[in-house]
Amino acid sequence: MRHTLSILMENESGALSRVAGLFSARGYNIESLNVAATDDPTLSRLTLVTHGNDQIIEQIMKQLNKLIDVVKVLDLGDHPHVERELLLVKIEASDAESCDSITRVSDIFRGRVVDIYHRTYTIEVTGGQDKLNAFLNAMQQHAVLEVARSGAVGIIRGSSSS
Amino acid sequence: MKLSGAEIFVECLKAEKVDTIFGYPGGAVLFLYDELYKAEDAISHILVRHEQGAIHAAEGYAKSTHKPGVAIVTSGPGATNAVTGIADAYMDSVPLVVFTGQVNRDLIGNDAFQEVDIVGITRPCVKHNFLVTRVEDLAETIKKAFYLATTGRPGPVLVDIPKDLTKDKTEFSYPETVSMRTYNPTVKGHPRQIKNAVDLILAARQPIVYSGGGVILSGASSELKTFAQELGFPVTNTLMGLGAYPATDKQFVGMLGMHGTYEANMAMHKADLILAIGARFDDRVTGDVEKFCPHAKVVHIDIDPASISKNVSVDVPIVGEVKNVLPELLKEIQRRGEKPDQQALADWWKQIAEWQAEDCLKYTQDGDEIKAQYVVEKFWEISEGDAFVTSDVGQHQMWAAQYYKFDKPNRWINSGGLGTMGFGLPAAVGVQLAHPDATVGCITGDGSIQMCIQELATCQQYQLPLKIINLNNGYLGMVRQWQEFFYQKRYAMSYMDALPDFVKLAEAYGHVGMRIEKPGDVEGALKEALAMKDRLVFMDFITKKEGNVFPMIPAGAGQNEMILV
Known part of the structure; x- marks a missing residue:
């Protein structure tokens, strides 16, 4: 099962390495990982997508909580939440028709063209993992030159803060 | 009044009531050692002969008391030599505070002489670690280190201190308490x-x-x-x-x-x-x-x-x-x-x-060969079950655990989780220093004892009257036992060829050495050794060569599938 964990931790050098090291040392998988400071500059939020059965996820949560730099760990899947990922993709159009196709598909996915260089389009799309995968699939007919994805970030719905 | 980082370090140790610190000096910790030198009335520094020994000694000290063990080593190789001990303490939840020297702050990351990223290296095997970057943070960091090491599930905490920071000055005050927003162990059951x-x-x-x-x-x-x-x-x-x-x-x-x-x-x-x-x-x-x-x-x-x-x-x-x-x-x-x-x-x-009624630990001491079980059992009898016993790792460790009947806690000091050969002798150093008048036995084997044998010099320097019981079967016995059972007796590298003369070796370090080869001499030798209250006695018991530890659950079997003999 796919789980998105939201980890609030001390904004200190080494904290990220402790989290990442824990996953590699204990053989847990990391599908994506995203980290940045929060509105409180002493804290960072790390959003991490992993896979595992209930027992593994429970153990991951416990091991994370044991790290001295970790303030709070939340499995976003346990709550109604919003999850987004940012995709930047560079696509080369072969002719005028494919230029049209690229911008049309991009519109359908509410993507935005953020750069054009000759016939190379750089497009920004946000959404859930499925949507971004579907977008990339739809673009496969064109020459996809490069993909950069942020990994998921997420937040609980409603007024409560995590 | 402003104090230097090194002075603050010593004041913090005093505030934590540290009476013994195990260590080995080097370039990056010279300022710290200079202050330890001045504070020798309050804090006794025990000079080991290898940094691994410092950590194991601190572990022995901590495991036999309810106090944290404290060690100090220099940067680079001093720090990496300490890693085995730190990992050992992590696996067995031993409260330790380990101070490592680090190169000057402006050199960190430059591959400087004796530089190593010890905070990075030890991250997976410490409860927590710190690199102190400002002298103003030193006292609070040390306070946190002791707090973390000794509360909750105990464990080793490492504090890495750059050399130039130890001569920087700042106002010193030791925090009375420490609270960490991320750390609050549950102590009361729900x-x-x-x-x-x-x-x-x-x-x-x-x-x-x-x-x-x-x-x-x-x-x-x-x-x-x-x-x-x-x-x-x-x-x-x-x-x-x-x-x-x-x-x-x-x-x-x-x-x-x-x-x-x-x-x-x-x-x-x-x-x-x-x-x-x-x-x-x-x-x-x-x-x-x-x-x-x-x-x-x-x-x-x-x-x-x-x-x-x-x-x-x-x-x-x-x-x-x-x-x-x-x-x-x-x-x-x-x-x-x-x-x-x-x-x-x-x-x-x-x-x-x-x-x-199966009497699974039954053995008979017959024939001319000394059985290891017999030695341990006699040691238990003669020490009246009241000794502190350290061990190394292998067959002798299991025999010690099976035949020395411990009635009191904190008496059995061994490396359980990591299984570190070389643990026993330095751990015994720490135990004896914490309990100067007690009988401290180190039950070891001819393989393990050689892994930290250099600490015999430490024992000589501080006159530690350890009783070393070397169960010498000429093999890495536990490895050999597995090879006998599961590898058709192909004894790959488990034979300890070219063993030293342990009696002469002990004597060379200034101790008493004994070789015991006959079952009839075991009791007398142990009594004689235990009577020598002020000397370290190294007893080299020549035991049965291919003895096995029973009973045994083979790997992958269930608890009800024991091999009895």
Whole structure:
């Protein structure tokens, strides 16, 4: 099962390495990982997508909580939440028709063209993992030159803060 | 008044009431050593002969007392040499504070002389570690280090201190308390879980108490004794838990696990209730987890939530300090005024007695060869079961655990989790320094003793009258035993060819050496050695060459599948 964990931790050098090291040392998988400071500059939020059965996820949560730099760990899947990922993709159009196709598909996915260089389009799309995968699939007919994805970030719905 | 980083370091140690620090000097810690030199009346520094020895000695000190062990080493190789000891302390939850020197701040990351990223290297094997970057943070960091090392599930904490910081000056004040927003161990058991556990205890017909090192760390031996005796339940201890419950008590069924007793393992296998107390279901205990305790409900008391349901799924988890939880359980039992089914319990004991009748630790000392078991048993008798015993890792360790009956906690000092050969001698250094008048025995083997043999010089410098019992069979015995059983006797590299003359070696270091080759001489040698109160005696017992440790659960087997002889 796919789980998105939201980890609030001390904004200190080494904290990220402790989290990442824990996953590699204990053989847990990391599908994506995203980290940045929060509105409180002493804290960072790390959003991490992993896979595992209930027992593994429970153990991951416990091991994370044991790290001295970790303030709070939340499995976003346990709550109604919003999850987004940012995709930047560079696509080369072969002719005028494919230029049209690229911008049309991009519109359908509410993507935005953020750069054009000759016939190379750089497009920004946000959404859930499925949507971004579907977008990339739809673009496969064109020459996809490069993909950069942020990994998921997420937040609980409603007024409560995590 | 402003103090230098080095002065602050020493003031912090004094504030933490550190009386002994184990270490080895070097370039990056020169300012620190200069202050230790001036403070030698308050803090005695023990110079080891290798940094690994410093950490093991600090572990011996900590495991035999209820105080943290403290060590200091220099940057680079000094720090990397300490890593084995730090990993050892991490696996066995030993409260340690380890100070490492670091190169000057402006050199960090430049591959400077004797630079290593020790914070990075040790991250997976410390409870926490710090690189101090400002002298203003030093006192608070040291306070945090001691706090983290000694509270919750104890463990090693490393503080890396750049050299230039130790001569910087700042105002010094030692924080009285420390609070960390991210760290707040649960010490009291949850009342609902206490009730759930009591439900299971009262319903149990074939219960067993499975207690481990956590009982000793929590200082809860007397609580465990009261608890078990009130209920009349059988008790088994893990390797780390030996001494937590008195081994000579009639409710004690011996150690469990790979080389535990038949009765302990069978009782675990047939039990309908396992009360796991400060134990962590290590693979050397469980064998194949699929076959582990198939009929039992499991109650698990542990300070570390991550230990619960890690290897074996638990029915009632109680996160908390054993010392608090056991009396709470008893209180709840007494409040209900009920008892488990006494007839069922009597039948259970009858069943256990049948297993005990197998007499799985039986051996006979016959023939011309000395049996290792005999040496350990005689040592137990002659030391009146009251010695502190350290060990290394291998067959001798198992024999020590099986035949030295520990009635008191903190007496059995061994490397359980990491299984570090070379642990025994330096650990004994730490134990003897903490208990100058006690008999401290180091039960070791011809392989292990050579891994930190250099500490014999430390023993000479500080006049430590250790009693080293070298069970010398000319093999890496445990490796050889596995090769005999599982690799068709292909003894790859397990023969210790070219052994030194240990008697001469001991004498070269200024100690007394003895070689004992006949069974009839064992008792006399031990008595003579123990009578030499002020000398280290190295007893080299030439034992049976291909002796095996029994009983044994082969790898991958269940607890009910023991090989008895």
